[in-house]
Amino acid sequence: MHALLDILTSGALYAAGIRLAVPVFLAALGELVAERGGLVNVGLEGMMLAGAFGGVLGSYLFDDPWLGVITGVVLAVVVAAIQAGVAVSLAGDQIVTGIALNIAVLGATSFMARTVWTDGNVPQVEGFDPWAVPGLSSLPGIGDVVFGQGALVYLAAALGAVLWWVLTRTDWGLRLRACGEDPRAADSLGIRVIAMRWQATLICGALAGLGGVFISLGDIFTFSDGMSGGRGFIALAIVIIARWSPSHLVPAALLFGVCEALALRAQVTSADLPYELLLALPYVLTLAVYAGLVGRTLPPAALGRPYVRR
Secondary structure (H helix, E strand, O other), rough: OHHHHHHOOOOOHHHHHHHHHHHHHHHHHHHHHHHHHHOOOOOHHHHHHHHHHHHHHHHHHHHHHHHHHHHHHHHHHHHHHHHHHHHHOOOOOOOOOOOHHHHHHHHHHHHHHHHOOOOOOOOOOOOOOOOOOOHHHHHHOOOOHOOOOOOOHHHHHHHHHHHHHHHHHHHHHHHHHHHHHHHHHHHHOOOOHHHHHHHHHHHHHHHHHHHHHHHHHHHOOOOOOOOOOOOOHHHHHHHHHHHOHHHHHHHHHHHHHHHHHHHHHOOOOOOOOHHHHHHHHHHHHHHHHHHHHHHOOOOOOOOOOOOOOO
16 A cells, blocks of 8 residues: 555656556547547547557658658548548448448558568667756656656647637637537538538547557657557547547546556556556546446537438
């Protein structure tokens, strides 16, 4: 118990929690945009995996992590474009399309990794090391925790603020929400529903891909098969926990991140807790919160319904 208390009072726990929350937060932010437009993007996992692979590939080929970011985001947007083509333009089943893409990307990234690196061993590449913000990193208590992170953490925070403003304060955000609530009424008012849903899906893919890039270039600097580790599905649950609110995504993602950090740190200490419980803790807690909120939240009225213009 004493060892567990030491972990809970350690600033390193919460610094790690922020890092672990960022990929889920970015994927959930993208999913929020898609669902506000009426789309359920179950393909988040595949988009994150494409981003993770693309990040390592770009950094390896160009020896520049920022070009790795661009490569990862582009690959994820390609996956998102396939999703939009089937689920939006062809009015296909959104759930089936997303699951199929997840399976396809899992196989494609595994195959491509073994094609690029013929020995099957993906090397360490250039990534994003922690960077202390001058002045702010020396603040007592929160300095090292919040302002000693890598560049992608700050980019994620900025994107969260921008998307909050776009969704709640702009005409584009209002039109997008109209497409998620009543697409036929929105169409009658001159809003191009298909185009808006395409835009939402591509934005979702870019953000999910950036989340995947963070996993590979912001933490371990390499790629392994299936390294997204179910975070895309956790992001789906976090959107519901956050009640489709951009501002509520932050605490919801941090809940998962801190729980995962606690599980990882407790495994390497003398904390007398079952190994299996520690591994399951972040997922069980997230699903418990999700289960407690189901039925008490109101999703966009047209969520998951294909739209065919008559």
